[in-house]
Amino acid sequence: MADRELDDGVAVGAAAELLGVTVRTLHHWDEIGLASPSVRTTSGYRRYTGADLQRLHRIVAYRGAGLGLDAIREVLDDATAEIGATLREQRSRLAERIHDLQQLDERLQRMTEAHERGILLSDDEQSATFGADWDPRGSGRARVVWGNSPQWAQFAERSASRTRAQWQSLSDTMSTLQRDLSDALDQGVAPGSPEANALVERHREVFSHFFPLTRQMQVCLGRMFDSDPGFSAHYDRIRAGLASWFRQIIDESARTHGIDPDTAIWQ
Template sequence: MSEGLTVGRAAALVGVSVKTLHHWDAIGLVRPSERTYAGYRVYSGDDVARVHRVLVYRELGFPLAEIGRLLDDPAVDAGAHLRRQRSELVERIARLQTMVSAVDTMLAATKSGMQLTPEQQVEIFGSDWRPEWVGEAEDRWGDSPQWAQYAERAATMSPEDWQEIAATTEELNADLAAACRTGVLPGSPEANALAERHRATVAGYFDCPHARHVCLGRLLSSPEEGFAAYYGELAPDLANWLRDAINANAEAHGVDPATATWE
């Protein structure tokens, strides 16, 4: 710069307000090295370079007092300052890139959900499984926070994870069916334990407090839904038994099934 800049031109050049430069001047962080005959501040090339260094350190999160000490340290030359700033910026870029990757993963999860091909789904969940059920569920609940939770978690699961989930669910269903067939009473310790296992399974997909579990039990036992028929193949009236077991377990945990809501 062959000529100095007024505070207004300097502020416009570096992208800060005039008020900011006045404040930095007042605290001794960046003082213009020249004045006009009328007493107005004039920033030299070195002054503007110092402003840029302040901006970099501020972007990195350094407080102004610490920035002043760094810039005024006589043991550190300008090149050392630039190298330090570059190192700090590279580290920040790496952290930001990691965050971007995490956000990309979450976006992909929200969009895609289960990362299994239809063939893998049938192989893992059995011949009765219909891959189109995932799309139907997304059409119905895709705008809900619970679907977003499911999609984020599902996107990180491997086929081996799904196989483990399928095996756990199959074992749970067998125990539910056996309890229903043998007349285990909802509200009994055995039934409550099974209801908690069922809730824990659901919680693997999305948060499922007891009130939400009650609402899910209503859905599973509704004649208009396909779940009742599914459970009916495991044991007669199993959907209603599971609903009653869920209700009794929720009541034992201080939730009134009659007034329980999804939220």
Template sequence: MTDADGLTVGQVATALALTVRTLHHWDEVGLATPSLRTNAGYRLYTAADLERLHRIVVYREIGLGLEQIRAVLDEPEADVALALRGQRDEVTRHLGRLEQLRTGLDRMIEAHERGILLTAAEQAAIFGPEWNPDWPAMARRRYGDSVQWQQYAERSASRTPDQWHEVTAAMTDLDAELAAAMTAGDAPGSERADELVERHRAAVSGFFPVSRSMQVCLGRMYEADPSFTAHYDRLSPGLTSWLRRSIDASARAHGIDPETAAWE
């Protein structure tokens, strides 16, 4: 094609894999305007116009904005290499962000599959000798399709070993205070018991949101599951039952019938 010839907007759009709308926009903003016009008034792109369009497409594909492209093409003093280096630096920063995103996604996937992103040795050091490293896998098999498992996994994905230490220490302190309150004779429904029930719900909500109704269900599960019963009763005989009754009393005080409480 010579400058005496010309291509229509549709022909150029097809040749460069662009849309007619894009070419019209570039024409409107003065970035790439057809140089010829037919007797009927239709605009045509010359060979020189097409070369400019090729350069625009290349620069756009590497991420330059339209104003940057205009400067590179139209300003005689423009430092093209400098502009390209700047874009390269931006691409490098973007790749760094994408790498961080990929790492986060990998951790999220692993957390959904494993529950806790700690080695067996780290789990033993953080959670203590009672901890069974098979428990997360067992929990996933049992609850993996639940919303709560998804919430638990997503929070787990962002937790560091130090943060797990903090969570475990808070739970250990709470367990000790539960045992101390029962031993001191604080009855379910007392001010002290109600305070500890609220702390228990807040602590468990660190893994997934727990409503009062759900907490009632947890109390029932503690009594029914031998591993939970053994854990609490080892701290103080009868603590599992005391905690369940305290949770029930708190629920009643908030208008919830423990007998009809459901997992939400």
């Protein structure tokens, strides 16, 4: 742009194009007194002089560095302002923001992986945590079946923030419950008895660490524990007949809460 043209002043549209900002932005800066056109033509139009454009260029530069408009005003108008100190402070705030964004990115990564993998432990870690009989491919198969369900999403959301120590604690709690179920069967605890119902409630409480488990959903799990070859073999390895008895005590507990096990659905 020629010096003569700058001396005569530049219209707001041309100034906006020169600076790479919008006309609306220049109007806003004018309204708040940050940068205003200094001259007015005989026709009444306001125009930016060369000095005005120099100020605007500085505003754009500092805004690009992340300073707020109040900080920019101080840098430009306060003769006592230390620009270096202001920029160092901005860098400090930026470093904090970068740290927060890195943490957010890590949380998003874990959430993504949890939705895709389920349990965020290596195969060796899973075997060490859940026992030698544990199949690390199990959560992958579960995702194929349940991946579009709200329960899988809830499982993944909790898995994303769960540490190996927390998985170990949960595994130990589940193992203790399974031993207590086996002992109760050995002792002849009858389905529908207070002792059996207490074990069913413990199971629902422990399982709800994965996702909220309603009593109707628990009935559906009981059916699966008894009918699915993999689950029934797991429970029957703990104690012969445990899978069938476990289903029975779940069904009888459900009846005490007005639920017909024969018609219970996953809800």
